[in-house]
Amino acid sequence: MAKAFFGGVHPNDMKAATNEKAIEQLAPPKQVIIPMSQHFGAPCAPIVKKGDHVKVGQKIGETKGLGAPIHASVSGTVTAVEPRPYSMGGDVMSVVIDNDFQDEVSEEVVAPENPDLLSVEEMIEIVKNAGIVGMGGATFPTHVKISGGIGQVNTVIINGAECEPYITGDHRAMLERPEQIVGGCRFLAKMFGVDKVIIGVEMNKRNGIDSLNKTIDEMKAPVVVQPLHTRYPQGGEKQLCQAITGRQVPPGGLPSAIGCAVFNINSVCSIYKAMTTGMPVVRKVVTVSGSGVNEPKNIECPIGTPVSLVLDACGGLKDGTFKLIAGGPMMGMAQYTTDISVTKGMGSLLAFAADENKVSDNPTCIRCGRCVEACPMHLEPLYLYMYVQKKRVDDLNAANIMDCMECGACAYICPGRLHLTQSFKAGKQMVKDDAMKKKAAAEAEKAAAEKKGA
C-alpha cells in the first residue's frame, strides 16, 4: 500500500523529459571552482593555497564547527583561493583548481580493507572524512545526523521520494546504481543497529521500486521499499516520517525525537562509495531540465564544475530564458548569474524560458482556503500573510510561523497569486529580530537593575 502525509499539492511532475535518459558523464572541465560552503553550518577553512598541487579526493577545506570537509574533485594546480559567486546567493570563499587531466588519486583516499568488519565509530569517522552531507538540498552533515541519532533512532528512512518536479537524478540512481543504494543502506542499518532500513519512493518511479526490490532480493539486504503517493512535499523530512511511520515530529524538533533518521538516496550512495573505495564526495549527479534547456539530461560531473559547462553539455539555453534555478522548482534558489558552480546539494539546474511563474499585478486573497489544505505543517498561510503585511509579530508567533519550512506548496496553489513563501521568509526574520530585541532589552534591564542594587 502506498502511503502519504496530509496536505500537499500535485504539480505536474515534468519528469518525462529526463527520466529515461541515463546519467551522462561530463567531459572533464578545464577548471573547477569549489565553494567552501557546501553544507549546513559554518563554511570550511581552505587548507591549500595558490600554487599548490592537489589530487582527486585530497582534503582542501577543513571544518570549523558544524560542517563537513571539502575535497578536490580533480587533480591539478590551485590557481586562486578567493571569494566567488555560489548557488546560495552572494560570494563565498572558493578554491579554484586548474585541471591537469591526470586524474591522480590522492594518497588520502584509502579503501577500508574489509568494510564489513568496521566498527560503528570507524564507519562514522569514514562518513565524516568523506564530507558526506544531505545531498537532497538541505546539506546537513551526515556524520552529525548519525552520531546524534544512535541510541534514539529505531527507524532509518531513505528518502527516495524525489517529490520536486523535473528532478530525476535519484530515479536514475535507482535504475543504474541500485547496488550502491542497497549497499549503503546495509552500512546504515549496521551503524544504527536496526534490523531493517526503509526506502520511501513515490509511485511515479515504479520501475525504480522494481529495480530496488530486485537488488534487495539479490543482495538479501535488510531493506524494504515503501511506495508513497506522488505528492509534493512527500520528500520533506517531517512529511516522509509521517507518511512512513505515522509519527509526527514535534514542533521545532528533529526526526530523531520520534526515533527516525532520514537520508537522501545520493548521500546513501556516497556512504557506500566511501566505505568501499574510500573516495569522498567529489562528484554529483545534476538533472538539467526546464523549458529553457535545449536538451534536458542527467549529468554527473566533478563538484565545482562551472554551471555554464553543464549547460553547454545540454545544448545551451534557449533565447528568452529568464530564470535559472539551482535545485527544484518548488524550493530551489533562482540565480542571477551563470558564474556559479556545482555543489554537493545541487540536485538540478532548471532554466525556464516560457513564463512558468504566473504573476498577478494585484495579488488578492480570496480566502479560498487552498493554502490551509495544502500546508503540510498545518498552518494557515492566509492569516500568516496578513500578519506579515501588518508586521504583527506577536500574532505571527501565535500562529507558529516558525513551523513553516518554506516548501512553497501554499504559494504554488494560491489562485490569488499571493507571494506567500516570500513573505513568510520575511516574517520569520521579523520574529527572529523581535526575539533578539526583546532579549537585548531584558539583558539591559537586568544589568541596570544590578547596577542599581550595587
Added chain:
Amino acid sequence: MDYKALKLIASSNPHIRSNDDTRSIMLDVIVALCPALVWSIYRFGFRALIAAIVSVGSAMCWEWLYRKALHKPQMLGDLSAAVTGLLLSMVCPVTLPYWMLVLGNFFAIVVVKQLYGGLGKNFMNPALAGRAALVACYASQMTTWFDPNNAQGVKAPVSLIGQSLDGLTAATPMAQIGEDFAGLTATYSVSDMFIGFIGGSAGEISAMMLLFGGLYLIFRKVISWHIPVAYIGTVALLALVFPHGNDPVQYMLYSVFGGGLMLGAFFMATDYVTSPVTKTGQLIFGVGCGLITVFIRTFGSFPEGVCYSILLMNCTTWIIDRHIKPTRFGVVKEAAKK
C-alpha cells in the same frame, strides 16, 4: 556558449504556480450556473436571460465606476463582479423591474464589497446582501412569485417588459409548505420540485440543474463537499425529525428541493470570502446555515430562510476561523505519547 546576455530574474521560491487563478475559478462558477440559467430561460422566457445580462453588466459597471473614482487598479478581469451580478439576478423574481436589479447590484458591489476593501475583504456575500436590501426596499416586488404555468397548465412566458397576463401569481412552494403542505403536494409532485416545474426566483427553481452545477464545482475542486453536505444534510435531518404531514421522507424532499436551498448551499454558502477556511469550520458553518434556515422557515415571518441564514452565518465566519484552527503539526502525537 555565452550566458552573459541573459537577463535572469532572482525571485523567491516556488518558481512554478498552479494553473488555477481567481479568474478561472470564477469562470467555473459561471459555467456551473449555466444549467440553472438555461432552465430559467426555458421556464420563464428570455426575460430571465436579459435580467441576467442587465445584472452582470450593472455589477461590472458599478465596480468599474467605484474603482475609477477612487483611482484603484481595475480588477474586472477576475470576474468576481460578474459572478455576483449573475447570482443576484438568479435570487430575484424574474418579474423584478430591471432598474431594481441595477440598484441591488449597487448595494452588493459598492456598499457590501468595495466599501469593505474589495474582493476578499467583504464579510457578507454581496449577492445575498443585495437581495436582502431589495427585499427591505421593495418587499412586494421581491415576493411576487411567478409560476409560468397558468390555470390551464399552458406555459406562458413572461413578457420582456412586464408582467405576463396569463401567468399564475402564486405563493411559492416555500410559502405553502408550512401552512398547507397537503395543498402543496397536490399542486406539485416531487419530480416537479426536483426538475423545476415550480414557481420561485429566477435561478432557484430547478434543484436538478443546480445539483448538476454544484457537482461540477466539486468535481473541478472549486468547492469542497463540506458546506453543501452539512447544510443540506441539516435541513434534511430536521425535516425528517419534525415533519409536516404523514410522510417524513416526502416532507424532507419538498424541503430540500424547494426554495433557494440548492442555490444557497452550492453557490452562496460556499463563497470563499465569507465562509471559514478550515474544513471543520466549514462543517460548522454549514450546520449553522441549516439550523437557521429551518428556524426561519418554521417560525419566521418570511417563507424562505436561506438568504438570511447564510448572511447570519457570514457574520460568524471570523469567530469560527478564530477558534477552529488546524492541529499544529507534531502536537497531537506528542500529547498522545504522554
